[in-house]
Amino acid sequence: MRLYSMPSSGNSYKLRLLLALLGRAVDLVDCEHGSAALAQVKPLLPYGKLPALRLDDGTMLAESDAILWYLGEGTDFIPADPVARAQMLGWMFWEQYSHEPVVAVRAALLWYPDRAAQATPERLADLLERGHAVLRVMENRLADRDWLAGDAVSLADICLYAYTHTAGARGGFDMARFPAVGRWLDRIAALPGYVGLDG
Structure with a gap:
């Protein structure tokens, strides 16, 4: 492949x-x-x-x-339980429709030079506020559980980790507000075989 x-x-x-x-x-x-x-x-x-x-x-x-x-498909990253599987898909859809358009877009405006002209103070402020609200949704979900769907790491966690783990460094989000998200990020980074963004 x-x-x-x-x-x-x-x-x-x-x-x-x-x-x-x-x-x-x-x-x-x-x-x-x-x-x-x-x-x-x-x-x-x-x-x-x-x-x-x-x-x-x-x-x-x-x-x-x-x-x-x-x-x-066929791995432990897709839960066998149909409810957990549906929850996993729900988080994956939410990532593309609610999380990525805010968290990733703000990071891209700040990170890529060709997008600097679109990074107006008003737009950045709006994305910051909305991004903190999106991260709060994750914080609430992870406050009393290790993973987003089911009892083990799933595609939902991999999916949402990608832009969340750089939300502070690239997007300027205040990740200290979200300690449960921080612990979840650490759990994913500790998985066997993990590679970082630059790996």
């Missing part, structure tokens, strides 16, 4: 993290902004964006959480 990804992107990182936790090797193609590899692969991307996973038969899969599901 070949994974086309932006190393600095959380959506790409969540796939690399799951692959590392599963002990699976793939051919990684760096398609960071402006790279020659990105220009070459862009016409092949099903939705015109990264990440994308090319299977051995040439099939291209897109959308990070759909690829997570594909890679997680």
Whole structure:
């Protein structure tokens, strides 16, 4: 398999993290902004964006959480219990519709030079307030439990870890407000096979 990804992107990182936790090797193609590899692969991307996973038969899969599901199929990262599985999917949908558009967008505005013009003080302040509210949802969920869905780490945790673990450093969010989230981040970083964003 070949994974086309932006190393600095959380959506790409969540796939690399799951692959590392599963002990699976793939051919990684760096398609960071402006790279020659990105220009070459862009016409092949099903939705015109990264990440994308090319299977051995040439099939291209897109959308990070759909690829997570594909890679997680048949593993312990997808709960056997149907209720826990539905909760896992709920958190994954929530990540794409509520968490990523706030937490990841604020980090991108501050991190990528080509987005600096969009980083107005008003927009950054709005994203900061909304991001803290989103992180509070996670804090409340994790206050009395180790994982987001079920009794063990699942795709939901991998999915939400990607942008949450850099929310303070890249997005300027006050992570000290969320001690349960901090403990959860530490639990994921302690998983066997873990690799960091730059790993």
